[in-house]
Amino acid sequence: MTHRQFAPAEIQPRKFVFSRENETTIKNILAKYPEGRTASALLPLLNLAQRQHNGWLPEVAIRYVADLLNIPEIKAFEVASFYSMFNLSPRGFYLLQLCRTTPCWLKGSDDLARTCTEYLGIDFGETTSDGLFSLVEVECLGACINGPVIQINDDFYENLSASSLVEVLRALKSTGDANFGPAHKDRVSNSELGRSK
Numbered sequence: 001m002t003h004r005q006f007a008p009a010e011i012q013p014r015k016f017v018f019s020r021e022n023e024t025t026i027k028n029i030l031a032k033y034p035e036g037r038t039a040s041a042l043l044p045l046l047n048l049a050q051r052q053h054n055g056w057l058p059e060v061a062i063r064y065v066a067d068l069l070n071i072p073e074i075k076a077f078e079v080a081s082f083y084s085m086f087n088l089s090p091r092g093f094y095l096l097q098l099c100r101t102t103p104c105w106l107k108g109s110d111d112l113a114r115t116c117t118e119y120l121g122i123d124f125g126e127t128t129s130d131g132l133f134s135l136v137e138v139e140c141l142g143a144c145i146n147g148p149v150i151q152i153n154d155d156f157y158e159n160l161s162a163s164s165l166v167e168v169l170r171a172l173k174s175t176g177d178a179n180f181g182p183a184h185k186d187r188v189s190n191s192e193l194g195r196s197k
């Protein structure tokens with residue numbers, strides 16, 4: 001997995017508060033938990049904070065969430081730094097999370113890694129100079145049936161080859177829109193997976 005570290009102090013914001021809109025969302029999230037068990041809302045609240053803060057979690061936001069849930073800050077830091085879906089430093093507009101666990105590796109994830117580095121000119125843990133793409137390596141994304149898999153922001157792109165991955169990257173770069181789901185029709189389709197475009 002790509003090495004993860006907190007953003008340097010000079011780019012850590014000093015202040016974080018949830019937007020008014022997200023305060024309403026938080027009320028709805030907390031209402032799902034029994035009284036005295038709201039600490040369990042840590043994951044959804046960190047996720048909400050990250051989405052509000054351009055896709056990454058500054059330290060002040062992690063502390064803010066810990067205070068809000070009345071849990072020790074260290075617990076929130078442990079969770080935020082453990083799960084790869086939480087980004088601890090700024091990322092590109094498109095976050096490419098390439099799975100390289102064994103099933104995807106056997107199906108060609110090395111080709112995809114090479115394609116990303118050659119086409120985008122970046123290595124794992126880096127962002128393109130235009131700020132458009134960041135590349136990280138992750139463990140199993142839970143879509144092994146259609147490996148190799150890459151998650152880009154919230155969407156899965158599956159059963160990719162080097163050429164179909166380039167098509168996806170090209171489409172994202174030029175139009176901001178690319179077909180997610182399995183790249184070949186002989187694999188499990190979006191509709192079979194209950195997804196809609």
Ligand code: FES
Pocket residue numbers: 099100101102103104105139140141142143144145147148149
């Ligand atoms: S091994 Fe890649 S999605 Fe499971």
